[in-house]
Amino acid sequence: MAIYGVAILSLCMFIGIFLGDVLGTFLGVAANVGGVGFAMLLLIVLTDYLMGKDILSKLAESGISFWSAMYIPIVVAMAAQQDVLAAITGGPLAIIAGIVTVLVGFLFVPLISKIGNKTTYKDHAI
Amino acid sequence: MDFGKIILDIFVKNGLVMSFLFIGLVTYLAYLISDKLTNKRIHGSAIAIVFGLMLAYWGGIQTAGHKGLADIKLFTGVGLMGGGMLRDFAIVSTAFGARLEEIKKCGTAGAMSLLLGVILSYIVGVVLAFAFGYTDTVSLTTIGAGSVTFIVGPVTGAALNASSPVIAISIAAGVVKSIVVMIITPIMAKSIGLNNPQSAMVYGGLMGTTSGTAAGLAAVDPKLVPYGAMTATFYTGLGCLLCPSVLFLATKAIFG
Known part of the structure; x- marks a missing residue:
């Protein structure tokens, strides 16, 4: 049943957020450290295991894929509730700082990606 | 009978469902523009997100609040749909199929x-x-x-x-x-x-x-x-x- 997939997804999210909260408290920071990341890893491992054992039905999978397909619309809704007005009226410093940090970040994407890509090329033996 | 008020009340009462309809329309419009005006060169989802941001700006001007469109009574459901809970839920779900x-x-x-x-x-x-x-x-x-x-x-x-x-x-x-x-x-x-x-x-x-x-x-x-x-x-x-x-x-x- 589709709800099984949704329930597995929920379980992964709770365990992940719990781990993130624990890690945050452990490190003494007032934030969830990597909770969503842990949840994602858990979902990958768990669904991989269940599919390997042929336990996860197509319907259960559809419960997860539905939410995955809803992702972009949810992002649109998320964009619609950002404080865009404050960002624009926050003055030139906020705007310039926001733009420059992004541009500097982009400069480094190809540089650091090369570290990961080396292995990729070897694997594909080009 | 004030049909406008009846309809408005229905939308406000069922905010989350209203946001599905609304975001669906915004997305449709965005993909239409992507298809017809940019020949799919600019992806529909990018246009939809920019629409979202423009709506957020408009909402901010209308209400002087901090939650963009979600501060407008008719669109409070957008706040739930795009809020932290469903956002994280949907992000986690995208990991399904990652290797x-x-x-x-x-x-x-x-x-x-x-x-x-x-x-x-x-x-x-x-x-x-x-x-x-x-x-x-x-x-x-x-x-x-x-x-x-x-x-x-x-x-x-x-x-x-x-x-x-x-x-x-x-x-x-x-x-x-x-x-x-x-x-x-x-x-x-x-x-x-x-x-x-x-x-x-x-x-x-x-x-x-x-x-x-x-x-x-x-x-x-x-x-x-x-x-x-x-x-x-x-x-x-x-x-x-x-x-x-x-x-x-x-x-x-x-x-x-």
């Missing part, structure tokens, strides 16, 4: 990009704040932290007792950053080789803003979203860890 081997391949580069991403953003923020006339370490650190993400800014500012306007600027810098990431990513993707899981993870680590990277990647290639989101989710935590401690002390050593 563990791809993630393992990127271990070192991902970690490096995270560290570098936080430190670079911080330095840019501090330098610009200094250029704009801020000289005290607390303000510099807070604005630097805001350039990391709009959560790290106020967390750091609160820890260091920064003034309210400075905290507001730090939040604004972070918000601008996430919006710029959403808009620029699809434009820059090709020139920086953002087309595989590894570079998506590096990109997520360097940009950090989960909402920005996730939306930006969605517009490039939805398959890349889980990889970018995976590293980005560690970014805010790392920023909250480094900014009020190591980076604050380093800034203090330089600016006194």
